[in-house]
Amino acid sequence: MDIWSNILDYVRQNISDVEYHTWFRDVKPLGVEQGELILGVKNAFSQEWFKSHYVKLIEMAMRDMGAQNPKVNFQVLPAVQDAMLLPGTPTPAPAPEPRPAPAVHMVTEPNRVNLNAKYTFDNFVVGPNNNLAHAAAVAVAESPGRAYNPLFIYGDVGLGKTHLMHAVGHFVSERHPHMRIEYVSTESFTNDLINAIRDDKMTAFRNRYRSIDLLLVDDIQFLAGKERTQEEFFHTFNALHENHKQIILSSDRPPKDIETLEARLRSRFEWGLITDIQSPEFETRVAILKMNAEIRRISVPQDVLELIAKHVTSNIRELEGALMRVVAFASLNNVEVNRSVAAKALSEIFTPNTVQLDMNDILRSVANFYGVTPEALKGTGRAREIVIPRQMAMYMIRELTTHSLPEIGQFFSRDHSTVLYAIQKMTEQIQKDTELTKVAQQLSQRLKQSPM
Ligand SMILES: Nc1ncnc2c1ncn2[C@@H]1O[C@H](COP(=O)(O)OP(=O)(O)OP(=O)(O)O)[C@@H](O)[C@H]1O
Numbered sequence: 001m002d003i004w005s006n007i008l009d010y011v012r013q014n015i016s017d018v019e020y021h022t023w024f025r026d027v028k029p030l031g032v033e034q035g036e037l038i039l040g041v042k043n044a045f046s047q048e049w050f051k052s053h054y055v056k057l058i059e060m061a062m063r064d065m066g067a068q069n070p071k072v073n074f075q076v077l078p079a080v081q082d083a084m085l086l087p088g089t090p091t092p093a094p095a096p097e098p099r100p101a102p103a104v105h106m107v108t109e110p111n112r113v114n115l116n117a118k119y120t121f122d123n124f125v126v127g128p129n130n131n132l133a134h135a136a137a138v139a140v141a142e143s144p145g146r147a148y149n150p151l152f153i154y155g156d157v158g159l160g161k162t163h164l165m166h167a168v169g170h171f172v173s174e175r176h177p178h179m180r181i182e183y184v185s186t187e188s189f190t191n192d193l194i195n196a197i198r199d200d201k202m203t204a205f206r207n208r209y210r211s212i213d214l215l216l217v218d219d220i221q222f223l224a225g226k227e228r229t230q231e232e233f234f235h236t237f238n239a240l241h242e243n244h245k246q247i248i249l250s251s252d253r254p255p256k257d258i259e260t261l262e263a264r265l266r267s268r269f270e271w272g273l274i275t276d277i278q279s280p281e282f283e284t285r286v287a288i289l290k291m292n293a294e295i296r297r298i299s300v301p302q303d304v305l306e307l308i309a310k311h312v313t314s315n316i317r318e319l320e321g322a323l324m325r326v327v328a329f330a331s332l333n334n335v336e337v338n339r340s341v342a343a344k345a346l347s348e349i350f351t352p353n354t355v356q357l358d359m360n361d362i363l364r365s366v367a368n369f370y371g372v373t374p375e376a377l378k379g380t381g382r383a384r385e386i387v388i389p390r391q392m393a394m395y396m397i398r399e400l401t402t403h404s405l406p407e408i409g410q411f412f413s414r415d416h417s418t419v420l421y422a423i424q425k426m427t428e429q430i431q432k433d434t435e436l437t438k439v440a441q442q443l444s445q446r447l448k449q450s451p452m
Contacts, residue, residue: 002296003037003065003328004029010061011054023054028077035069035334037062040077047074066325066345067332114183115173118295119166125291127284130160133275137164137248141171144179144214144246148273150237152220154251155277158317161250164277165216168248172214179213186222190229197228205232210239213246220249220269225260234265241268280316285309288316289323298327303404304342311349322346343402357400357447359411365447366393369439378412392440394419395426400447 012020027050028040037058041047055072062070121141126134133155139147153161169181184192189209196205209215215236223230240247251258254276255269280288289305300323308326312319329345330337360374367374370389377390390412397408398419405416412419430436 002324003032003331006065006324006328007037007058007061010064011057014057014060023049030075032331032334035067035332036071036073037332039072039074041074042077044076047076050074062332065332066329070332115166115169115181116162117170119163120170121167123291123295124160124163124167125280125284125287127280127287129278129280129284130164133160133164133277136273136275137168138171140246140248141168144168144172144176145244149241149244150247150249150269150272152249152251152255152269152272152274153277154254154274156252156279156314158315159277159279160316161277162218165218165248165250169214169216172246176213180211181214181216182212183216183218185218186220186229189217189233190222190226193229193232206236206239209236212240214248215240215245216248216250218250219252221251221253221258223261223265224258227262230262230265234262234268237265237268241271247272279314282309285313285316285319288319292320292323296327300327300337303339304337307339307342307402308346311346322349339402339404359397359401359403359408362396362400362447363393363411366396366443369443369446391422391426391429392443394422395430395440396443396447398423400444 008024011024023046026042030038030040032038039050039058041050051074058072059067059070062072121134121138124134133153136148136151137153140149140151153164155161166183169183172179173181192205196202223233237247249269254274255261255266258266261269286302286305286309289300289309290302293300293305304326305323308319308322312322326337326342326345330341333341335341363374363377366389367377370385370392372386372389376386377393379386381387394408394412397403397411398405403411405419409416409419430440
């Protein structure tokens with residue numbers, strides 16, 4: 001449950017590690033019932049302890065996530081854990097079998113190391129911002145070592161570079177179970193190297209990295225300024241490349257902009273294909289949110305997805321975080337997910353006016369601008385001098401407030417499809433007509449400065 005992992009993060013920052021591991025490690029979130037978070041604890045003693053020691057802290061964490069009236073309760077878990085679940089709550093994962101600690105890395109499958117199961121091609125939304133990077137990744141996945149080598153993907157934080165790399169890893173792993181696939185961050189490559197030097201295990205280090213069939217290295221810009229790591233990476237790169245093993249690198253900038261990167265490495269990074277990922281545009285952001293909601297099996301109305309996508313524009317990780325915040329907020333406050341709930345949950349992200357502007361203020365301001373009365377805009381007149389300002393008023397309300405189409409419809413005594421049509425019409429006009437674009441900008445600025 002995402003809510004629970006956010007709460008745990010909060011708790012962890014406020015108590016000691018020992019306390020955290022003693023009490024919180026075995027707690028199972030059982031669900032949210034009428035706004036009350038139900039936690040499963042091991043025995044009656046834990047239950048009492050939690051009630052007397054941690055209720056406030058957990059409630060503070062919930063408040064921090066937007067719950068207005070947070071409540072938490074505890075249930076003792078039966079010895080067999082999945083025997084007593086609340087109706088309608090997700091089944092907690094069965095307790096994992098104790099396993100010996102893996103020697104070097106968390107190996108999920110014999111042939112692939114460190115891949116996130118969610119980061120597949122199926123879960124990747126393709127848009128104009130990332131279609132070239134996606135196509136290159138698919139080409140590499142279909143013929144590793146033979147398409148583009150290395151594939152160098154760059155772009156700003158949180159735009160899907162790691163996701164694409166892992167997607168190649170999953171794809172190759174399914175088709176070539178014998179291939180060794182490894183994902184590392186540049187930081188862990190550097191740490192492995194430092195440990196190998198310290199423990200006198202350079203041969204093992206080289207054997208490990210040079211026997212990989214598909215090497216995925218994240219954040220390669222962190223090689224900058226690390227001479228010894230660059231040297232070792234150079235040899236690893238050559239060994240793999242000569243043997244037609246595939247290398248994929250990600251970075252926040254293209255090779256030419258990585259300062260203090262040795263020229264021989266830079267030129268190698270440019271041997272294959274360099275491709276970038278840009279920030280997604282509105283439609284792609286909505287599609288990503290939609291897919292996220294589907295993966296998590298939560299139902300979120302389209303107009304809420306659009307509201308989130310409109311305000312969170314640059315980073316997909318933040319976009320996903322905003323969706324989860326809205327869902328957690330609604331669940332903790334026991335309310336439906338709608339536009340105004342979303343606006344409340346994300347109030348720090350939204351500009352204050354977005355939430356506070358009133359439909360009447362906007363109506364008055366638009367009427368004033370066009371020299372007509374607010375009553376005329378709300379009335380039934382079909383003259384052009386009234387219809388255009390009316391459509392503009394509906395458009396502005398939709399742009400500047402969090403009201404839903406039915407709410408705007410009610411305000412104008414019309415049904416929501418009429419409002420939708422008017423807003424679509426005005427959007428098209430604004431795109432075509434530069435004069436109207438200016439009017440919309442002026443009105444919007446005026447309203448944001450002083451909503452009168
Ligand atoms: N096109 C997309 N479709 C679906 N989800 C996406 C897409 N792009 C990114 N994401 C999601 O956004 C989140 C951030 O992506 P990712 O970690 O791959 O970004 P990154 O570019 O590697 O960031 P960083 O530079 O911080 O490492 C992930 O949860 C990922 O699944």
